[in-house]
Amino acid sequence: MADQAAQAPADTGAEANGAAAASNLQENSYDVEVQLSDLQKDEAHPLGSATTFQELGLPNEVLEGLNALKFLKPSKVQEKALPLMLADPPRNMIAQSQSGTGKTAAFVTTVLSRVDFSQPTKPQALLLAPSRELARQIQGVVATIGQFIPNLGVAAAIPGAIPRGGSVDKAIVVGTPGTVMDLIRRHQFDVSGLRLLVIDEADNMLEQGGLGDQCSRVKGLVFETLHTRLHRALTCFASLLPPTIQILLFSATFPEKVLKYATTFAPSANIIKLKVQELTVKGISQMYMDCPGEADKYEILCKLYGLMNIGSSIIFVKTRESASRIQQSMVRDGHKVSVLHGAYEGSERDALLDEFRTGKSKVLITTNVLARGIDVSTVSMVINYDIPMKGMGDAMHDTETYLHRIGRTGRFGRVGVSITFISDKKSFNALQAIAGDLQIDLVALSPDDWDETEKQVQRVIKSSRAQANFVPSAVGGGQ
């Protein structure tokens, strides 16, 4: 997925700054801050903390960077994880925190505090992400939080960024595993001086066994899943690393099995883990639309279109083909909708996402390629046109992907809506299982009562206060 041939330019500091600006990092607007300061006072809230960044003993340049971003206080994961990650001797970390609660700034701050910038061309920290979009975004965060550090350099190790024969000559490298492996094998990337390895979306990157492996056994290489490929690349890659490296694994989800493997990948790690009841972000109102049948989903999506334009929204579908098909139909029917998936070239993908970040396009149809990590603060609605499923023949509901997808809205205290379409018994059962896993209830929307549907959705999108909106209804696993 992430490693198709592409002609993206090499990303250096300047371009990364552009990406950061586009990611709305600077855009913690006034109304959100008013609300944020209330949330951050509550120490039990995922965004709340008892300490300040100043008390965490960070280098001055890093503090200046956080200050420039108007990060007034650390979130809970930042407050808890930073002292552990910065303590000497360095110790590994496995940290779980809800989507949009500032995990990126937590590991980026650690990297910026540990790297020796008097050796700016020697790679010292490697940050891995599952998609080129997420790698570019993280690169932007490094460039922005690190903007006051003299000699800061951050390279992107994504397809097309480092030409054959070129070398990776920045202290911080952010990349996708396949490209990083290629660069190491071709001796373009000297990993001998690495002191930090960060893996974002670590559960996705380390996932092994289970249905993915069964698939590959049955169908061989043809059916080999992305997860399996990532896992192999990472395991092989880990054996090349210096033994003293500090490993930081971050994600909003850590299924037990993956967590167990993670503890062998990052031995003796400090572990920060969420309880099941803490997995969902309260600012996201989770709804579902009971569609009469599969064939009716498109028309219902078009009816929702007006509401989707209130902020920005992302529509998740199962395959690249259906993403393109739905986009073409919607455009034909007079709607302005973009599409992004792994079949596009890297440079096109970058341009499409940048357009969405800057608000040039407001409705984006995509696949799971953008399910994780993407941070666009204006996203107020996520639609699961196809409910996320996994395993051979899509036999199982995929709670982790559901959580990551809906987490593209409701970022850092903002409010948002997610609407999951169900159209038959299988999708109904899957949603019920997801609700059961997360111990939540979802609000039912009816395609027969558009006035009420509009009212329910608009109430949340237009609301400026973050609050829980779980209302008991027919589908649910909560109390």
Ligand SMILES: Nc1ncnc2c1ncn2[C@@H]1O[C@H](COP(=O)(O)OP(=O)(O)OP(=O)(O)O)[C@@H](O)[C@H]1O
């Ligand atoms: N301490 C802070 N104060 C204010 N805003 C913050 C703070 N930390 C992070 N943010 C902002 O919160 C948003 C979400 O952060 P981030 O993308 O790191 O979330 P995440 O936990 O990595 O989410 P995901 O699980 O989706 O990857 C970003 O726009 C970031 O700039």
